[in-house]
C-alpha cells in the first residue's frame with residue numbers, strides 16, 4: 001500500500017538532534033546531549049503519595065475531564081503565577097500536554113502557510129519544527145548575550161510583518177542565555193508599537209542559580225495584559241513524565257487554543273493533573289525547586305571547572321546563570337558534528353549546535369547538558385570530553 005500523505009507533511013522535519021541522540025545512547029557513552037532533568041532527585045515518593053490520594057478520591061480521576069484542565073490545579077497555577085507577578089484567573093489558564101503542546105496549539109490558531117514567525121538564533125529546535133510544520137517562514141532576529149537586538153527586531157517587524165515573536169528570555173535552550181531587563185522592555189515596546197504578540201516560553205525560569213538577581217517574565221511586565229502569551233511546565237520542576245504544562249494569556253487566545261486542543265486530544269490526562277494538584281497542595285514544591293537549583297548549580301560548576309582547564313580562547317562560553325545547558329563556540333572551521341563522532345568513540349556525547357540555528361548554522365558550536373548526569377558521571381564524562389576537545393580541530 002502506498003500512502004499519499006497530505007502536501008503539508010512535506011514540512012515535517014525529523015529532528016536531526018533525535019537522530020544524533022540515537023548514536024549517543026550506547027551503554028558506555030556518558031551523554032551530555034539530551035535535555036533531561038536529574039532523575040536521582042525526582043520526588044518519586046511524593047509523586048507516589050499524590051497518586052494514592054488521587055485513587056482514594058474516587059472514580060472521577062478516571063473519567064473524561066474539561067479541555068481547559070482540572071480546575072483546582074489551574075487555581076494552584078494562578079497562585080504560582082501571582083508570585084511571578086503574572087496576573088491570571090483559572091479562566092485564562094489552559095492546561096496542556098507539556099509546553100510543547102502550547103507551541104503547537106498557538107501555531108495552529110495563528111499560522112497559515114507563508115506567515116512569518118520571528119525567533120532568536122539559536123533557539124529551541126522543537127519550536128522551529130512546529131512553526132515549519134504549519135508552513136511558516138521563520139526569520140531569526142540578530143541576538144547577542146543580552147537578548148534580541150531591538151534595531152534588527154524593529155526592521156524585521158516592519159519588513160516581514162510577523163504573526164508573532166517566539167522568545168525564551170530566561171535561561172534559553174540551547175544557549176542558556178538570560179535577557180536583561182532593557183531588552184525585555186524593548187521587545188515589549190515594539191510589540192505594543194506594531195501590535196505583534198509575543199509567545200514567551202519559560203520552562204527554565206525557576207532554575208536560577210543567583211536568587212538575588214531578578215529576571216522578570218516579559219508577561220509580568222506587560223501592562224496591557226494582552227500582548228504576551230506565557231507558557232511554562234512542570235517538566236523541569238517536578239517530572240517530565242506527568243506531561244503537564246500550561247499557558248496563560250488574553251482570554252480570547254486561550255479560548256481559541258482550548259478549541260484547538262479539543263480537536264487535538266480533548267484534554268490532557270485527568271489522573272496526572274489531579275496528582276499534580278495533590279503534589280502542589282501537600283508537597284513543598286518551592287523547597288524542591290531550591291534543591292534543584294542547588295544541585296544543578298553544583299553540577300554546572302563541575303563542568304565549568306573542567307572547561308576552565310582548556311586553553312583560554314580555544315572555546316567561547318559563558319557560565320550560565322540558570323537552566324540546564326552550557327553553550328560553546330569553537331574556533332572557526334571546527335565541525336562539531338565530526339567532533340561528536342570522535343567523542344562517542346571516547347564514550348562521551350554532546351549535541352552539535354547547527355540544528356538550533358534558523359539561517360546560517362554555526363557548525364563550530366555545541367550544547368552540553370549538566371543537569372542529567374550524576375556528579376561522578378559528570379566528572380568521568382568531562383575527563384573524556386576535555387581529551388577530545390584538546391585533539392586538533394576537526395574541519
Ligand SMILES: Cc1ncc(COP(=O)(O)O)c(C=O)c1O
Pocket residue numbers: 035097098099100101124168172173201203232233234235240244245
Ligand atoms: C525551550 C523549551 N520549550 C518547551 C519545551 C517542552 O517542554 P515540555 O513539553 O516537557 O513541557 C522544552 C523541553 O525541553 C524546552 O526546552
